[in-house]
Every structure is written in structure tokens, then in C-alpha cells.
Amino acid sequence: MNNSAVKMVNISKSFGTVQANKNVSLEFKRGEILALLGENGSGKTTLMNMLSGIYYQDSGEVFVDGEEVVISSPKDAFDLGIGMIHQHFKLVDVLTAAENIILGLKGSVTINRGKLASEIREISQKYGFALDPNKKVYDMSVSEKQKVEIVKVLYRGADMLILDEPTAVLTPQESDVLFEMLRKMKESGKAVVIITHKLQEVLFVSDRVAILRRGELVAEMNTEDATIKSLTEGMVGRKVDLAIKREEPHFGEEKLIVKDLTCLNVEGHKALNDVSFSLRAGEILGVAGIAGSGQRELCESITGLYPVENGSIIYTENDVQNELRGLTPSEIIKKGISLAFVPEDRLGMGLVAGLDMVDNMMLKSYNIEKGMLVNRKRPKRIAEMLIKALDIVTPGVSTPVRRLSGGNVQKVLLGREINSEPSVLIVAYPVRGLDINSSYTIYNLLNEQRKKGVAVMYIGEDLDVLLELCDRIMVLCNGAVSGIVDATKATKEQIGFLMTSD
Amino acid sequence: MDIDILTNFFFMAVIAATPLLFGTLGEILTQKSGSINLGVEGMMFMGASIGLSASYFYEFYAGDGTIGYIALGLAVIFGFLAGALGGFIYSVLTVTFRANQNVTGLALTIFGIGVGNLIGDLLSTHAHGFTSSTEATRRVVANVGIPFLRDIPILGRMLFSYNMMVYFAIIMALLLMWFLNKTRVGLNLRAVGESPSTADAVGINVTKYKYLAASIGGGICGLGGMVISMVDNSGTWVFNCVAGRGWIAVALVIFAAWKPSRAIFGAILFGGLSVLRLYFPLDGVPAQVYDIVPYAATIFALVLTSIRKSKESAQPKACGTNYFREER
Numbered sequence: 001m002n003n004s005a006v007k008m009v010n011i012s013k014s015f016g017t018v019q020a021n022k023n024v025s026l027e028f029k030r031g032e033i034l035a036l037l038g039e040n041g042s043g044k045t046t047l048m049n050m051l052s053g054i055y056y057q058d059s060g061e062v063f064v065d066g067e068e069v070v071i072s073s074p075k076d077a078f079d080l081g082i083g084m085i086h087q088h089f090k091l092v093d094v095l096t097a098a099e100n101i102i103l104g105l106k107g108s109v110t111i112n113r114g115k116l117a118s119e120i121r122e123i124s125q126k127y128g129f130a131l132d133p134n135k136k137v138y139d140m141s142v143s144e145k146q147k148v149e150i151v152k153v154l155y156r157g158a159d160m161l162i163l164d165e166p167t168a169v170l171t172p173q174e175s176d177v178l179f180e181m182l183r184k185m186k187e188s189g190k191a192v193v194i195i196t197h198k199l200q201e202v203l204f205v206s207d208r209v210a211i212l213r214r215g216e217l218v219a220e221m222n223t224e225d226a227t228i229k230s231l232t233e234g235m236v237g238r239k240v241d242l243a244i245k246r247e248e249p250h251f252g253e254e255k256l257i258v259k260d261l262t263c264l265n266v267e268g269h270k271a272l273n274d275v276s277f278s279l280r281a282g283e284i285l286g287v288a289g290i291a292g293s294g295q296r297e298l299c300e301s302i303t304g305l306y307p308v309e310n311g312s313i314i315y316t317e318n319d320v321q322n323e324l325r326g327l328t329p330s331e332i333i334k335k336g337i338s339l340a341f342v343p344e345d346r347l348g349m350g351l352v353a354g355l356d357m358v359d360n361m362m363l364k365s366y367n368i369e370k371g372m373l374v375n376r377k378r379p380k381r382i383a384e385m386l387i388k389a390l391d392i393v394t395p396g397v398s399t400p401v402r403r404l405s406g407g408n409v410q411k412v413l414l415g416r417e418i419n420s421e422p423s424v425l426i427v428a429y430p431v432r433g434l435d436i437n438s439s440y441t442i443y444n445l446l447n448e449q450r451k452k453g454v455a456v457m458y459i460g461e462d463l464d465v466l467l468e469l470c471d472r473i474m475v476l477c478n479g480a481v482s483g484i485v486d487a488t489k490a491t492k493e494q495i496g497f498l499m500t501s502d
Numbered sequence: 503m504d505i506d507i508l509t510n511f512f513f514m515a516v517i518a519a520t521p522l523l524f525g526t527l528g529e530i531l532t533q534k535s536g537s538i539n540l541g542v543e544g545m546m547f548m549g550a551s552i553g554l555s556a557s558y559f560y561e562f563y564a565g566d567g568t569i570g571y572i573a574l575g576l577a578v579i580f581g582f583l584a585g586a587l588g589g590f591i592y593s594v595l596t597v598t599f600r601a602n603q604n605v606t607g608l609a610l611t612i613f614g615i616g617v618g619n620l621i622g623d624l625l626s627t628h629a630h631g632f633t634s635s636t637e638a639t640r641r642v643v644a645n646v647g648i649p650f651l652r653d654i655p656i657l658g659r660m661l662f663s664y665n666m667m668v669y670f671a672i673i674m675a676l677l678l679m680w681f682l683n684k685t686r687v688g689l690n691l692r693a694v695g696e697s698p699s700t701a702d703a704v705g706i707n708v709t710k711y712k713y714l715a716a717s718i719g720g721g722i723c724g725l726g727g728m729v730i731s732m733v734d735n736s737g738t739w740v741f742n743c744v745a746g747r748g749w750i751a752v753a754l755v756i757f758a759a760w761k762p763s764r765a766i767f768g769a770i771l772f773g774g775l776s777v778l779r780l781y782f783p784l785d786g787v788p789a790q791v792y793d794i795v796p797y798a799a800t801i802f803a804l805v806l807t808s809i810r811k812s813k814e815s816a817q818p819k820a821c822g823t824n825y826f827r828e829e830r
Contacts, residue, residue: 054703075705090700092693094814102686104704110684138813152704202512275824 003030004066005160005191006051006082011060013046020046021215023060028160033182033192035206035223037199039235039435040406043215044195045087048162052084053077083153084162089145091137098133101152121326123154127184129177142291143174150181160191167201168293171222172463172496179205197436199231200464213237236436244443244468247451251471252281253316255424255455256302261311263297263479271297273480274311279424284446284456286470286487288463288495294479295459296344299426303341304329315339317423330367340422342414344429344459346406350413353402355370357383357394360401361416386415407438414445425449428459443469475499509659511774511781516668517645517734519773521546521744523671524726526758526765527678527749528719532589534682534716535757536820537697538594539606541653542723543748544614547586549724550731550744551621553581554633557732558625561636570642573635574666577732578725585724588614589717595710600824611748618727622739635737643667643733667729672766674722679762691715695818708825726751746797753800756807759815772796 013021020043028034038044049055051062053074064080071077077084091100098116117133124131124147131147131165140148146166153161163182167175182192182205189291196202202209202223209226210218211234217467219234221401258281272294279285287295300306302313304327313324315337322335343349351360361379369375377498383397390411394404401409410430417425427446431439446469450456460466466473475498483498525542532539539545557577561568592610595601625633635643646652647663654662682688693701694711702708730743750772758764779792 073705074703078705086703090697090703092696092700093819094696094816095689095693099689100700102689104690104701104706105686107684107686111686132568143751274593 003032004028005030006247007063007066008047008051009046009063011062012205013043013050013055013057019215019231021050021057024212024215024217026210026217026220028191028193029208030159030189030191031186031193032208033186033206035202035209035211036212037197037202037231037235038212040433041435042212042235045164045391046215047212048084048164048193048195048460051077051082051160052162054084078156078158078213078271082162083156083158083160085146085149085153085164085166087164087168089149091145091148093138094136095149095347096134096136097131097140097151100137100148101133101155105156119440120151120155121426123151123475126188127154127181129181131413142169143177144170146170146178158190160193160274161185162193162195165193165197166194167196167198168461171290171499172492173200173500190268192310192341197235198462199228202229202231210494211235228341232436236290244440244465245447246468247447249411249450249471250453252453253319254278254282254456256457257312257314257316258302259312259314261298261300261301261313262309263294264309265297270309271479272301273478275476275479275481276311277474277481279455281423281455282450283471284450284458284469286466286473287457287476288461288466288473288499289476290481290499291461293476293499295476297479298476299341299343299428299457302426304332315424328439329365334390337422338422338424340417340420342410342417342425342430343425344432346413347402351401351409354400354401357386357396357412360412361386361419364416364420373493382419384417386419387502388411389438390415390445406433407441408434410434410438410442414442418445418449422454424455424457426459429461430458431465432461439465463495466495477501505656507781509656510775512660512770513663514777514780515770515774516664517773518776519769520668520671521726521729521747522751522754522772523675523765523769524729525748526754526769527588527671527674527762528585528722528724528726529751529755530719530758530760530762531678531722532689532716532719533760533821534695534818535712535719535801536605536698536818536823536825537712537716538603538817538821539589539592539610539716539720540752541588541610541614541748542594542751543744543746544611544618545585545720545723546730546744546748546751547614547618547660548584548588548719548727549581549711550727551618551625551739552584553577553724554729554731554739556580556624557635557639557737558629558633558787561639561728568636568638570636570638570640573639574642574732579730581616581724581728581732582721583724586717586721588724589720590713592720593716596824597709597716600666600826603822603824607656615742615744618744619741620738622731622741622743625739632728633737633739635732639683639732643736665733667725667733670725671729675762675766676805682762692818697821702825702827712825718827723748750796750800753804756817757800757803759807759812760817761815772799775799791795818822 004027008026011021011024024047036044050057053071053076062071069080096108098120129147131151166178186192206223209221209223259276261272261275262270263272289295297306301308308325315322315324347353357378358380361382366374367411380397392408392411401412430442446456458470467487472484473487474484475482475495477499482501525546527544557573560576561574588610592606595606596603642663645663645665651662652658690706691711692709699707727744736810754768775796778795779789
């Protein structure tokens with residue numbers, strides 16, 4: 001029996017001058033999990049978006065069950081049994097799971113909710129998970145939302161499932177549940193594709209792996225023949241040293257002492273619940289937790305951007321203690337406290353997307369300059385210095401930062417913050433969306449700061465990186481600290497357990 | 503206080519509410535598709551003048567043989583089509599050419615007011631003075647109510663003695679409620695308004711939904727204008743007759759939390775405020791103060807509703823932004 005489900009032949013696609021895919025030929029088989037591996041911007045998602053009908057190829061053919069097909073809209077893809085689960089979930093928040101699942105489907109004028117709910121339960125039981133059809137999406141955790149997406153695709157009778165970075169937002173335990181589901185789907189004869197840049201999960205779950213680099217298919221192999229090293233080299237195109245250099249720590253005074261910190265969210269629930277910890281000079285404190293466990297509120301309450309309900313934030317400089325609670329960012333700056341914050345939302349909170357590098361540098365210093373007019377000379381020098389020091393790829397200092405790639409935007413932001421010579425540096429998800437090389441540049445920068453005696457707080461999501469980079473890891477769960485562990489001794493499983501233990 | 507005054511006050515409140523309710527329902531439908539059309543006032547003017555024209559010219563040519571139902575029917579059809587044309591223009595500009603929604607809506611208001619008053623004045627000139635419905639048509643739009651039920655004491659006056667457009671508006675509200683909450687198409691429409699990329703990804707034709715919602719919504723707004731010229735003013739064109747009621751309808755959409763059922767109560771409440779002076783005059787309070795009341799209440803309602811924190815009764819998320827699939 002021919003188990004080929006979908007075949008792509010010589011697919012090319014470009015956006016303007018950027019060639020996203022070039023002559024890619026790839027086959028997807030039933031009863032197999034294929035991992036599509038590549039760095040950010042290597043064209044993995046673009047390639048799969050052509051199967052799901054979001055984009056249409058410039059040239060090349062697609063065959064489903066041996067017959068050439070034209071997939072010009074998501075509807076065509078569904079009709080051919082191809083379903084894609086996007087990285088950013090495509091769900092409507094105010095609708096229920098069931099409503100999201102039947103969205104856009106033809107049928108009776110009104111909706112038979114009872115029948116629909118039992119059909120959904122049937123599908124979820126078949127693959128070994130539970131899903132409440134009447135729960136609203138805005139009340140769901142990330143992994144529940146993902147399950148809705150998966151059922152949505154299965155409900156439409158998909159034979160082939162494409163998952164774009166499915167574990168990016170899951171805890172290790174949740175990822176294991178997902179992998180188990182994927183294996184069940186594979187056993188029931190479906191073709192499964194996962195798009196990923198995490199090597200461990202490629203080895204763990206896939207049967208076959210295809211590697212894309214700069215839009216081209218550079219390697220295709222059975223997973224049993226692959227190693228972490230061969231996969232990395234395939235992805236990056238040259239040998240890469242994957243170890244993060246961790247030098248012997250030289251801890252200094254406790255720069256920041258947070259005690260019983262409690263914050264409320266908009267609904268009046270506790271976003272942070274009695275959080276207590278200390279941050280020493282010369283250390284990197286990692287913060288782990290499921291997305292939305294209070295990381296944002298923690299960063300923003302320390303930096304004076306989020307109202308504090310209770311508790312204290314003590315900053316120490318040369319044995320002089322300052323209470324930061326209740327201060328606004330400008331009051332913190334006036335006190336001469338050098339606190340730097342690299343927020344998660346780089347182009348929203350960190351930089352002004354429409355301004356160029358010079359103006360973005362100036363945001364940090366314009367108010368300490370005298371006179372009515374601004375002086376662009378100094379910020380321009382800083383910008384030029386950063387471009388050289390950090391290898392920032394940009395047409396020039398006067399290009400709006402929004403035109404820069406993700407990695408370069410992050411270098412601009414982190415560079416600016418480091419340039420202010422902070423004694424406390426708070427970074428939130430600094431490598432999100434960055435490729436391997438850029439990520440390692442960022443890790444090295446953070447390590448340099450640690451060596452210089454800066455107290456660094458690192459909010460991260462990749463547990464492997466947290467374990468390698470940090471000295472201690474604080475785990476947040478529902479706004480409370482569920483544990484602070486020594487990163488040199490802790491294991492991934494231990495942290496994963498703390499992330500979900502209430 | 504005399505019970506008759508209260509029932510009469512309620513009665514007049516409902517009459518005043520009808521144009522508001524049509525405007526609000528039309529705008530709810532439009533906004534549910536993710537388009538915020540600020541042109542309600544303009545579309546009501548278009549519906550008022552063109553609906554009236556249809557009836558006027560029918561009566562002009564039919565003469566003594568005028569059948570009131572046909573006159574009103576034509577006013578309904580052309581009033582709807584005029585408003586729908588406004589909604590269609592809005593869709594062409596915002597959906598196809600991706601013009602800014604707010605600016606387009608404001609332009610549509612200015613355009614509609616101009617078109618409405620121009621056509622209205624032309625009608626008046628044609629009629630050598632002012633237009634007026636024939637007796638036959640007036641009988642059809644009169645507040646005759648429902649036989650027998652209207653004779654029930656108090657309740658009969660309050661609920662069963664209105665003109666047919668009032669009941670039409672209420673039925674429209676119930677129909678819209680059913681459509682949005684129970685039907686597949688309604689569900690798809692809500693998805694388009696909340697997250698067009700999600701709707702697109704499941705094969706819903708976002709462009710078609712947005713065009714239809716804004717056009718039909720505009721048509722319903724047009725009916726509101728038609729009620730003003732044909733029913734409230736008995737077929738006479740009064741310069742600037744819509745007089746800001748389109749704007750109150752836009753505010754009522756927010757007040758009603760995008761729910762047709764609440765729009766009914768909101769419209770009656772605001773209708774009541776606009777006729778307050780006639781029923782509860784206070785010595786020494788000038789008429790202008792009463793005139794301010796609905797607008798002051800609008801501001802008050804907007805402030806109140808903007809601090810409301812419900813996820814459900816919020817504006818559809820995609821409102822104000824235009825959708826373009828290939829955007830990366």
C-alpha cells in the first residue's frame with residue numbers, strides 16, 4: 001500500500017525580494033510523525049502555510065494521494081484533509097470550544113449544541129484527553145486552547161495535521177501529553193508534521209526529520225540516524241558550540257530584596273501572591289513558570305510600572321537601602337537607581353517601532369539633558385557603537401527599528417539597557433523568536449553582565465537554557481513562588497513539577 | 503401623579519425610541535462584523551429622504567387611487583436600499599480600499615446629511631411648499647395598534663396601540679438576537695468581527711461577511727431615518743430632521759453592550775429622555791436644559807460602560823482595523 005499522503009514538488013515562494021522557499025520537495029506519509037526543523041526565518045512556516053492555504057506558491061506542485069491539487073484557500077486545505085495548528089492560536093476568545101470548532105462549517109441553520117458536544121467528547125476520548133465543549137476560550141489555559149485547535153482540525157476530518165511550534169508555550173509535562181496524543185494520531189493512520197527548532201523533541205517524538213535552511217531543504221533523514229550535533233549543523237550550516245559558558249560565580253551584596261510582594265490583576269485576583277526572593281550582584285536568577293503565572297507583573301512591579309498591593313521591594317546600593325515600592329519609573333531614575341528592564345514586548349514597551357536607533361537611544365536620556373532642544377550627538381554615538389559591538393545588521397542608524405529583524409531589534413534594546421550600566425538588569429523572554437546564533441549572542445551578553453557584577457533577573461521559557469545559564473531558578477505558579485532551586489543541581493522534571501504544583 | 507400621564511409618557515417614549523432602535527440594531531449588526539461605521543447619522547438621512555421620495559412620487563402619480571400600504575411599503579424598501587447604499591459605500595472604502603474606518607464613517611455622515619437635505623428640499627420645491635402624505639398613507643402609519651388588545655386598560659395603551667413600524671422594530675431586534683446567538687451564519691459573523699484571521703483560516707469569506715453586514719446594517723439604519731420622515735413627521739420633509747439621533751444610536755450600541763435585547767430598553771430609555779419635557783415640565787427649568795438631557799445621558803452612559811470590565815459585553819475586537827490576509 002502506498003502510504004504517501006501529501007507530496008510537495010519543487011515549491012518556491014518569495015515575498016518581495018526575500019526568497020522564503022526555494023525548490024523544496026518533500027513527502028509526507030501516513031502513520032508517520034515528520035519533524036520540520038529549521039531556525040527562525042528558514043521558511044518552515046511559510047512552506048506549511050502553502051499546504052494550509054494561507055499562501056500560494058510561486059512555482060511547484062502539490063499532490064494529495066497522487067493527484068495534483070490547487071490549494072488556494074484554507075477551505076481548500078480542509079477539503080483535502082489538511083489541517084494546520086498555528087503557533088498563534090486562531091481561536092475566538094469570546095466563543096466556547098464547541099463554537100470555535102464548528103466555525104465556518106456548513107449545516108443546519110441553527111446549531112444543535114447537544115449533538116455537537118457529544119461529538120467533541122467522542123473525538124477527545126479517542127485520542128486520550130478531556131475537553132469541555134462549553135468552556136469559553138478566554139477561560140482556558142494555553143494547553144487547553146491547543147486541544148481546541150487540534151479537535152477543530154480533527155472534527156473537519158483532517159488526515160494530515162501540521163503543528164507549528166506546538167510546545168513553545170507548554171510545560172514539559174504538557175508537552176509529554178501532547179506527544180502522546182500525536183503518537184495516537186499516528187497510530188490511527190494520520191500524517192503528522194511538527195514544525196520546531198527544539199532538537200530534543202525532534203529526537204523524542206519524530207520518525208523522520210527534514211531540515212530547512214534559508215528556504216532550502218538541506219537534509220532529510222530518519223530520526224534514528226540523527227544526533228543533536230548533526231541536526232544543529234544541518235540547521236545552522238556550520239559547527240556550533242552549543243554550551244553556554246558558565247564561569248565561577250562571584251556573588252556580591254543582595255541588590256534587590258523582594259518581600260511578600262502582592263499585586264492584583266484587572267479582575268481583582270492576585271496576580272502575584274506573597275512573592276519573596278533576593279537577587280544578588282553577580283548572579284543570574286532565572287524565573288520559570290507557565291506563561292501568565294505572574295512574570296509580567298513581577299517585572300513591572302519592580303520597575304514601577306504596575307501597582308503593588310502589598311509587600312516591599314528593597315534596593316541596596318553601598319549598604320544604603322531604598323524602598324522602590326510606590327515609586328514611578330521617573331522617581332526611580334531620579335533617585336539614581338540604575339535599573340534596566342528589557343520587556344517581553346520589545347517593539348511595544350521596549351522600543352518605539354517607528355523611531356530610528358538614535359531616537360530610541362535618546363528615550364533613555366533626553367530628560368537629563370539641559371535646554372529645550374534635544375541633542376542627537378551622544379545617542380548617535382551610542383547607536384553607532386552598539387552596531388559595531390553587537391554586529392547589529394541595519395542599513396544605518398536612521399532606519400526605523402521596526403524594519404530590523406527580531407534578533408537585531410533585541411540587540412538594540414538589550415544594548416541600550418546595558419549601555420546605561422545598570423546594577424540590576426531584568427530581561428523578559430529575551431530570545432523569544434530569535435535564531436540560534438542571535439540567542440547565543442544574547443546569552444553571552446548576559447553572562448558578561450553577570451561577570452561585571454550586575455544582578456540579572458532572567459524570565460525564560462526554555463528550561464534547558466534556564467538550567468545552563470542561571471545560578472538559581474525561581475519557579476512561579478499562579479503568581480506564587482513554588483520553589484527556588486540551585487540551577488547547577490536541579491533537573492528539568494523537578495522544575496516542570498514546580499511549575500504546575502499549587 | 504396621574505396614571506394617564508405616565509402611560510402617555512411611556513407611549514411617547516416608545517414612539518421616540520423607534521428610529522433610535524433601528525439605528526442601534528443596524529450599527530450592532532455592522533459592528534459585529536468588525537466594522538465601526540460612524541455614518542449612522544448619514545445613513546438615516548439617506549433613508550429618511552429617499553424613503554420619503556419613493557412614497558411621495560408614488561402618491562404623486564397614483565393620485566386619488568393611492569393605496570397606503572404600497573406607499574409605506576415603497577418607503578420601507580427605498581429607505582432600506584438608501585441606507586444599504588451608504589453601508590455599501592462604507593464597505594467599498596474600508597474593506598476593499600482599506601480606508602480608515604473612523605474617517606470613512608465621519609465622511610459618510612457628512613455626505614448623508616448633505617444628500618438627505620438636498621433631496622428633501624428638492625421634494626419640498628416639487629410640492630410647491632412642503633410635502634405631506636395623503637390621507638390613505640397617514641391611516642397606515644397611524645398609531646392604530648392591535649384590535650381588542652389595545653382596549654385593555656393601561657397595558658393596552660402601553661403595549662398594543664402603536665403604529666406598525668414600532669412592532670417591526672421590535673421584531674427586527676428579536677430576529678437579530680436569534681440570528682447572532684443561534685444560527686451558524688450568526689456565529690461566523692461574530693467570528694469575523696472578533697478575529698478575521700481566525701474566520702479566514704476556517705474558510706469563512708471575511709470580505710463577503712463584512713460587505714453584507716455593513717450593507718444590511720446600513721439598510722436597517724436607513725429604516726430608522728424613514729420612520730422619522732414618514733411616520734413621525736407624516737410625510738413632511740423637515741430640514742435636518744434626523745437631528746443627531748444617529749449619533750445617539752452609535753452611543754446606544756455601546757450602552758446596549760452589542761446586545762439587541764438591551765438595545766430595546768436602551769432605545770426606550772433614551773426615547774423617554776428626549777420627550778421628558780412634554781410630560782414633566784418643571785417651573786423655571788428652560789427647555790434647553792431638557793434638550794441637553796439625552797446627550798448628557800449619552801456621555802454618562804459611555805463613561806459608565808467604558809469602565810465595565812466584562813469580556814463578553816465588549817466591542818468586537820476587530821472593530822476599527824481592516825483585515826488583509828497576506829499581512830505578515
